[in-house]
Amino acid sequence: MGKSELKLCRLIYYSSASSHLQDSDVDAILDEAVTRNGRCGITGLLAYDAFHFMQILEGEDEAVNNLYLCIAADPRHYDVRLIIYQQIEERRFSEWSMALAKLPDVPGRYIDNLYGGFKPQLFSPDDALKYFDMLRHYLQRAA
Numbered sequence: 001m002g003k004s005e006l007k008l009c010r011l012i013y014y015s016s017a018s019s020h021l022q023d024s025d026v027d028a029i030l031d032e033a034v035t036r037n038g039r040c041g042i043t044g045l046l047a048y049d050a051f052h053f054m055q056i057l058e059g060e061d062e063a064v065n066n067l068y069l070c071i072a073a074d075p076r077h078y079d080v081r082l083i084i085y086q087q088i089e090e091r092r093f094s095e096w097s098m099a100l101a102k103l104p105d106v107p108g109r110y111i112d113n114l115y116g117g118f119k120p121q122l123f124s125p126d127d128a129l130k131y132f133d134m135l136r137h138y139l140q141r142a143a
């Protein structure tokens with residue numbers, strides 16, 4: 001997957017997890033995402049700290065938009081807010097059809113210093129992307 005794809009885009013949103021959500025529900029979301037994203041060429045990362053989700057999706061713009069509408073309507077979370085929607089030349093997150101970073105297992109000194117932890121509701125668009133870059137490096141090293 002690369003430059004030959006037309007109209008690639010990147011989308012980042014955050015949301016609040018439903019209060020009754022269990023860890024096993026989040027694992028089920030990941031399984032579902034891995035299978036379905038593989039079919040429509042979407043790649044990305046999902047961060048979760050038991051209170052908030054933040055997710056980055058990259059892929060063909062129609063596929064990403066359709067998926068975002070499905071995700072936004074999912075009752076397993078609420079208050080879904082868009083942080084970034086942009087056209088891109090190539091993917092930065094192409095390794096995983098979806099991967100899960102459970103926080104706070106993942107260290108993030110830059111974000112801790114700036115925001116006092118994983119607070120996606122405060123993140124600037126640039127910092128949200130930087131945070132995902134940091135998670136990507138962390139997950140690559142852990143693999």
Ligand SMILES: Cc1cc2nc3c(=O)[nH]c(=O)nc-3n(C[C@H](O)[C@H](O)[C@H](O)COP(=O)(O)O)c2cc1C
Nearest residue numbers: 029032033036037053055067070071074076077098
């Ligand atoms: C936080 C969160 C992230 C999700 N991420 C994805 C994803 O990356 N890909 C996916 O296919 N479904 C994802 N889902 C599940 C979708 O919301 C939805 O259940 C799934 O696409 C099936 O939708 P359908 O039954 O309406 O076809 C996610 C759900 C939540 C709550």
